[in-house]
Amino acid sequence: MKAIIFKEMKLNLGSFLIWSLSVGTMGLLCILLYQSMQGEMQQMADAFSDMGAFSDAFGMSTLSIATLTGYFATEVGTVHGLGSAMFAAILAVGIISKEEESHTGEFLMALPVSRIKVIAAKGICVVAALIGFTVVCGAMYALGFAALNEEMPVGDFMKFMGMMLLMNFEIGGICFLVSAFSRKNRTGLGLALVLLCYFYDLIGRVVPDLKDALVLGPYSYVNASEIFSGAETKTAAVIVAVAVGVISYGAAFAVYNRRDLAS
Numbered sequence: 001m002k003a004i005i006f007k008e009m010k011l012n013l014g015s016f017l018i019w020s021l022s023v024g025t026m027g028l029l030c031i032l033l034y035q036s037m038q039g040e041m042q043q044m045a046d047a048f049s050d051m052g053a054f055s056d057a058f059g060m061s062t063l064s065i066a067t068l069t070g071y072f073a074t075e076v077g078t079v080h081g082l083g084s085a086m087f088a089a090i091l092a093v094g095i096i097s098k099e100e101e102s103h104t105g106e107f108l109m110a111l112p113v114s115r116i117k118v119i120a121a122k123g124i125c126v127v128a129a130l131i132g133f134t135v136v137c138g139a140m141y142a143l144g145f146a147a148l149n150e151e152m153p154v155g156d157f158m159k160f161m162g163m164m165l166l167m168n169f170e171i172g173g174i175c176f177l178v179s180a181f182s183r184k185n186r187t188g189l190g191l192a193l194v195l196l197c198y199f200y201d202l203i204g205r206v207v208p209d210l211k212d213a214l215v216l217g218p219y220s221y222v223n224a225s226e227i228f229s230g231a232e233t234k235t236a237a238v239i240v241a242v243a244v245g246v247i248s249y250g251a252a253f254a255v256y257n258r259r260d261l262a263s
Contacts, residue, residue, distance in 0.1 A: 001113060004121035012091060012129060019090075020133045023083035024140035027076040031144030034071050068150045069228050072141070073160075077224025080137060080164060082198060084130075085218075088168040089190030091129055092175035095122045096256060097182040115257045119180070123249055126172050134165045156228045163222045163233070170218045170241045171197070173248030180252035181259075215240055 096119065138161045145152040175190045201219035204210040214220040214237070221237040 001117045001121050004113065004118060005124055008095065008122055008125040009128070012095075012125065015087075015091065016129050016132060019083070019087040020136040023080060023087070023133075024137040026079050026083070027137060028140045028144045030075045030079060031068070031072060031141065032147060034068055035148055068145070068148065069153055069156075070225075073224035073228040076141060077160070077222075080141075081167075081219065081222060081224075082194070084133060084137070084164055084168050085171050085194040085197070086191060087133060088126075088130055088172040089175045089194050090187055092126050092172040093179050093182075093187055093190035094185040095126060096176070096179035096252070097185050116253060119253055119256050123176065123252070126176060127169070130165060130168045130172060133168070134161055137161075153228065156230070159233075160222070160224055160227045163227065166238070166241050166245075167218045167222045170245040170248075173245040173252075177248040177252040177255070180256040218244075 138157075141157075142152060171194060174193065178186055178189060197217050197219055200217045201214060201223075204214040204217065204220075215234055218241060221233050221241065227233070
C-alpha cells in the first residue's frame with residue numbers, strides 16, 4: 001500500500017506543483033496589485049456597492065474593496081475558490097479510472113494488495129494533495145500581506161482556508177466516486193461540476209427564493225465576503241458538505257470493490 005501511495009504522489013507531483021503554484025501566484029499578484037490601485041479603490045468600491053444583485057453575488061455590498069481585507073475576499077476568494085475546486089476535480093476524477101483507460105489495472109490487480117487498499121491509497125493521495133495545495137496557497141497569500149506590511153486577520157483567514165479545504169474535500173469526493181464508476185477519465189465532467197456549483201451559488205445569491213437552497217451547494221459556506229465580515233457560517237451547509245464527502249468516498253470504496261474491471 002505504501003508503494004502505491006508513493007507512486008501516486010510521484011505521478012501527480014507535476015500537476016500538484018503547477019496548480020498550487022499557479023493559483024497561489026495569481027492570488028499573490030492580486031494582493032500585490034492592491035497597492036498600485038489603492039488610490040482608485042474607494043471610487044470603485046462606491047460604484048460596485050450600488051450595483052444591486054451584482055454586488056450581493058460577489059460580496060461587494062458586504063465588504064469594501066477599498067480595504068485589503070475586502071479586496072482579498074472579493075478578488076482572491078474567487079480565484080482560489082475556482083482554482084482549488086478545479087484542481088480537486090481534475091485530480092480525483094481520474095485517479096482511479098486512469099488504471100482501466102491506460103490498461104495498467106491488470107498489473108495493479110495482480111499485486112498482492114486488495115482492492116480496498118488500492119483505492120484507500122488513492123484516496124489518501126487525493127486528501128494529501130488537497131491539504132498540500134491549501135498550505136502552499138495560504139503561505140503565498142500570507143506572503144502578499146507581509147510584503148504590503150498589512151495586518152492579516154488571522155482568525156478569518158484560517159477559517160477561510162479551512163472552509164475551502166472542506167469544499168475541495170467535498171468536490172473531490174464526488175469526483176472520486178465518478179472515477180470509481182468510470183472506465184475513462186472524465187475530466188470534462190469534473191470541471192463541469194465545479195462550474196455548475198459555482199454558478200448555482202451565484203444565482204442563489206441573486207434570486208431570493210433560492211437562498212434557502214444554497215446549503216446544498218459546496219460554495220455556500222466558503223463565501224469569503226461573509227467569512228471576513230464575521231457572518232456566522234451555516235451549520236447545515238457544513239453538515240451537508242461533510243456528509244456528501246464521507247458518503248462519496250465510502251461509496252467509491254464499495255463500487256470499486258464489487259464491480260468488474262475492464263481488461
